[in-house]
Amino acid sequence: MSAVSATPLRLGIAGLGTVGIGVVKIVQRHAEMLEARTGRPVVITAVSARDRTKNRDADLSGYAWETDPVALATRDDVDVFVELMGGHEGAAKNATEAALRAGKDVVTANKALLAHYGQELAEMAEAAGRVIRYEAAVAGGIPVIKALTEGLAGNQLRRVMGVMNGTCNYILTRMETAGLPYDTVFEEARQLGYLEADPNLDVGGIDAGHKLSILAAIAFGTKVSFDDVVLEGIGRISIDDIRRAGDMGYKIKLLGVAQMTGRGLEQRMTPCLVPDSSPLGQLQGGTNMVVLEGDSVGQIVLRGAGAGEGPTASAVMGDVADIARGLRLPTFGVPAEKLAEPTPAAVSAPAPYYLRLQLMDKPGALAKVASVLGEAGVSISRMRQYGHADTSAPVLIVTHKTTRDAIDVAIGGFPATGVVEGEPVAIRIEEI
Amino acid sequence: MSAVSATPLRLGIAGLGTVGIGVVKIVQRHAEMLEARTGRPVVITAVSARDRTKNRDADLSGYAWETDPVALATRDDVDVFVELMGGHEGAAKNATEAALRAGKDVVTANKALLAHYGQELAEMAEAAGRVIRYEAAVAGGIPVIKALTEGLAGNQLRRVMGVMNGTCNYILTRMETAGLPYDTVFEEARQLGYLEADPNLDVGGIDAGHKLSILAAIAFGTKVSFDDVVLEGIGRISIDDIRRAGDMGYKIKLLGVAQMTGRGLEQRMTPCLVPDSSPLGQLQGGTNMVVLEGDSVGQIVLRGAGAGEGPTASAVMGDVADIARGLRLPTFGVPAEKLAEPTPAAVSAPAPYYLRLQLMDKPGALAKVASVLGEAGVSISRMRQYGHADTSAPVLIVTHKTTRDAIDVAIGGFPATGVVEGEPVAIRIEEI
Numbered sequence: 001m002s003a004v005s006a007t008p009l010r011l012g013i014a015g016l017g018t019v020g021i022g023v024v025k026i027v028q029r030h031a032e033m034l035e036a037r038t039g040r041p042v043v044i045t046a047v048s049a050r051d052r053t054k055n056r057d058a059d060l061s062g063y064a065w066e067t068d069p070v071a072l073a074t075r076d077d078v079d080v081f082v083e084l085m086g087g088h089e090g091a092a093k094n095a096t097e098a099a100l101r102a103g104k105d106v107v108t109a110n111k112a113l114l115a116h117y118g119q120e121l122a123e124m125a126e127a128a129g130r131v132i133r134y135e136a137a138v139a140g141g142i143p144v145i146k147a148l149t150e151g152l153a154g155n156q157l158r159r160v161m162g163v164m165n166g167t168c169n170y171i172l173t174r175m176e177t178a179g180l181p182y183d184t185v186f187e188e189a190r191q192l193g194y195l196e197a198d199p200n201l202d203v204g205g206i207d208a209g210h211k212l213s214i215l216a217a218i219a220f221g222t223k224v225s226f227d228d229v230v231l232e233g234i235g236r237i238s239i240d241d242i243r244r245a246g247d248m249g250y251k252i253k254l255l256g257v258a259q260m261t262g263r264g265l266e267q268r269m270t271p272c273l274v275p276d277s278s279p280l281g282q283l284q285g286g287t288n289m290v291v292l293e294g295d296s297v298g299q300i301v302l303r304g305a306g307a308g309e310g311p312t313a314s315a316v317m318g319d320v321a322d323i324a325r326g327l328r329l330p331t332f333g334v335p336a337e338k339l340a341e342p343t344p345a346a347v348s349a350p351a352p353y354y355l356r357l358q359l360m361d362k363p364g365a366l367a368k369v370a371s372v373l374g375e376a377g378v379s380i381s382r383m384r385q386y387g388h389a390d391t392s393a394p395v396l397i398v399t400h401k402t403t404r405d406a407i408d409v410a411i412g413g414f415p416a417t418g419v420v421e422g423e424p425v426a427i428r429i430e431e432i
Numbered sequence: 433m434s435a436v437s438a439t440p441l442r443l444g445i446a447g448l449g450t451v452g453i454g455v456v457k458i459v460q461r462h463a464e465m466l467e468a469r470t471g472r473p474v475v476i477t478a479v480s481a482r483d484r485t486k487n488r489d490a491d492l493s494g495y496a497w498e499t500d501p502v503a504l505a506t507r508d509d510v511d512v513f514v515e516l517m518g519g520h521e522g523a524a525k526n527a528t529e530a531a532l533r534a535g536k537d538v539v540t541a542n543k544a545l546l547a548h549y550g551q552e553l554a555e556m557a558e559a560a561g562r563v564i565r566y567e568a569a570v571a572g573g574i575p576v577i578k579a580l581t582e583g584l585a586g587n588q589l590r591r592v593m594g595v596m597n598g599t600c601n602y603i604l605t606r607m608e609t610a611g612l613p614y615d616t617v618f619e620e621a622r623q624l625g626y627l628e629a630d631p632n633l634d635v636g637g638i639d640a641g642h643k644l645s646i647l648a649a650i651a652f653g654t655k656v657s658f659d660d661v662v663l664e665g666i667g668r669i670s671i672d673d674i675r676r677a678g679d680m681g682y683k684i685k686l687l688g689v690a691q692m693t694g695r696g697l698e699q700r701m702t703p704c705l706v707p708d709s710s711p712l713g714q715l716q717g718g719t720n721m722v723v724l725e726g727d728s729v730g731q732i733v734l735r736g737a738g739a740g741e742g743p744t745a746s747a748v749m750g751d752v753a754d755i756a757r758g759l760r761l762p763t764f765g766v767p768a769e770k771l772a773e774p775t776p777a778a779v780s781a782p783a784p785y786y787l788r789l790q791l792m793d794k795p796g797a798l799a800k801v802a803s804v805l806g807e808a809g810v811s812i813s814r815m816r817q818y819g820h821a822d823t824s825a826p827v828l829i830v831t832h833k834t835t836r837d838a839i840d841v842a843i844g845g846f847p848a849t850g851v852v853e854g855e856p857v858a859i860r861i862e863e864i
């Protein structure tokens with residue numbers, strides 16, 4: 001194109017972990033391809049990491065070394081600051097801000113940073129006439145930010161959903177296939193190195209919640225509001241529920257859902273049931289999936305590796321290529337000043353629920369439960385009662401669409417029946 | 433962004449069928465949203481179609497009317513010529529060329545035009561400093577052109593696959609679920625209006641082949657070469673094979689595969705078996721799916737509606753939004769002059785094959801067949817022989833990886849055994 005110049009695009013990479021080294025490898029291996037595709041050489045001029053002496057799987061000898069990422073971000077020979085350090089405070093934030101102030105474009109994989117400071121950084125970038133790109137921050141190698149911001153730009157988005165933490169999906173899938181309890185599989189995952197240093201980032205849904213809040217901002221034109229994401233981790237999911245949900249035709253997923261409703265913006269990252277025949281239900285192991293629903297396009301499903309050296313580096317390089325090609329957009333698709341303050345929905349949209357009760361073997365027990373549900377306004381769609389091997393047996397109920405409030409009222413009414421043992425389990429069924 | 437101007441982007445739409453009206457509706461319904469997202473008003477100034485008197489589901493009274501699409505394409509008040517007429521000769525081609533010569537950008541849904549004249553049009557566009565965008569030409573609402581050209585720009589592509597003709601997938605799925613023969617379902621599809629005026633475009637694989645040739649050009653940096661696509665339609669697929677393949681754990685799909693091999697560029701649009709548990713295997717009805725495999729990203733799967741008013745119009749509007757935002761790229765991702773002349777692979781890459789034979793009930797029959805296969809260098813991975821209700825019975829064979837040549841040699845050797853009845857069926861199993 002006429003606008004293409006042969007000036008090299010010079011990257012400064014901060015953070016030389018798996019992803020950083022992955023980026024270095026692509027730039028080295030595919031120099032010619034990148035130049036053909038972007039119309040200019042893409043080169044690395046400087047890198048930065050905490051420990052220079054560490055043995056790394058790439059030749060870094062041709063690059064300047066900065067110990068301080070801020071120094072890297074502001075170097076004269078850096079056009080794009082590639083932030084792959086992670087963490088939403090401290091070095092990553094300081095260096096990103098320094099880069100923008102110094103007139104650099106930024107490419108980052110840092111979902112926490114964007115979830116917490118996305119608005120502020122977007123404003124800063126626009127004031128400086130620079131871009132922040134973050135395809136690698138959400139769902140690894142899947143080009144979902146691009147699909148949502150650009151490909152579906154003609155759509156009013158209705159709902160965005162995703163399984164975006166591979167570790168959680170691995171744990172849930174493994175519990176199911178191996179028939180192992182949560183604690184055992186959690187420990188396995190830890191030993192396999194699948195868990196963050198703070199495992200709650202994974203199993204508590206925080207990491208996936210960060211990603212959801214970013215998608216919601218783009219989809220609905222609102223300021224990123226991670227604090228409004230309703231978070232519930234997978235720690236309370238039992239192997240029993242995985243099995244029983246399976247009996248009723250569902251899988252349990254840590255599912256993110258963002259939708260704009262009449263009651264405001266709903267953002268949830270919680271365990272949900274999804275039909276086992278749906279693409280989300282069929283998602284196994286560490287793979288990620290994002291579902292985008294627009295008023296014209298209907299439902300688009302994107303699937304791919306959500307983490308790892310290659311996929312994440314691929315996403316980073318997609319952003320780098322865009323910058324090299326001169327494709328420039330506001331951070332969240334519209335100018336930061338036009339992003340609306342979201343009103344969080346106080347209650348979530350009605351949905352069917354899955355209920356699991358332990359019912360005592362007493363005459364009229366089921367009738368009593370049904371009556372409590374009826375009084376709470378919850379109607380039963382399907383029910384399955386298991387044989388009484390003991391003095392009590394599980395009952396599974398799939399309700400018609402109802403509210404979480406009504407479910408909670410019903411659960412509150414169960415103890416008085418005298419026929420329900422222990423704590424009932426209620427999990428939302430997300431309709432797909 | 434600083435580059436954004438408030439000058440309206442003015443569209444001239446040629447072709448007011450389903451998709452054209454879908455585009456009109458989006459522009460009318462989402463004027464404010466489009467302006468917020470692109471930084472400028474997106475408006476329609478003129479339209480064109482064969483029959484002005486036809487009753488259409490949109491108010492066109494505000495737009496100038498041109499009977500001649502070339503006149504529309506060259507109007508002073510048109511910035512982007514939106515070509516939704518279809519057909520690879522005549523009006524669509526003339527008007528597209530006229531638009532480029534007159535300095536207009538082009539957005540088109542016309543896969544046939546690009547498959548036949550992509551290189552020529554890309555050169556013309558670049559000479560004029562204009563862009564041709566065609567997200568709607570491949571896989572309807574799925575933003576696959578964008579994912580491949582931009583999102584995966586850091587990858588050397590390995591293989592691109594897709595189920596990209598919804599009608600064929602509908603027919604195959606319906607044959608399976610209803611247990612109906614091809615001819616019956618074909619007739620149903622015709623009555624439902626799912627088939628093109630020339631049904632061979634659908635069931636002969638031509639339409640899907642057009643799409644594959646476009647994806648291959650982007651993926652491998654080669655000139656579009658539709659003539660090199662190996663085409664085989666679904667007309668010879670029997671309900672028997674659908675059932676038998678199912679018994680062996682496979683589905684039959686009209687699958688496009690493009691890959692660059694040591695022997696050259698392979699482009700096939702043929703019936704293939706895919707594992708029934710794979711995303712491609714699970715694809716039902718008219719939905720499309722594209723699988724992109726890159727050296728860093730691994731496998732990305734994109735799924736969505738491949739046709740219809742909303743999805744196709746969504747893709748058109750994604751392209752329009754890109755142009756409004758100033759995102760400009762060469763037609764196939766690299767300048768047209770850099771696209772290489774592809775060398776078509778003379779033979780397809782080795783793969784396992786599914787074989788169905790009708791074996792006579794004679795002593796040593798199976799041994800004779802196995803011996804012919806062995807002599808051809810084809811080794812058997814799995815076999816299933818059905819009970820002999822008659823004088824002959826079907827035998828299903830899944831081979832280890834082999835070549836189509838070896839399979840053909842084996843099939844050529846079967847008659848001499850005197851134990852194989854009728855024509856054996858051989859279908860490639862695409863490994864996913």
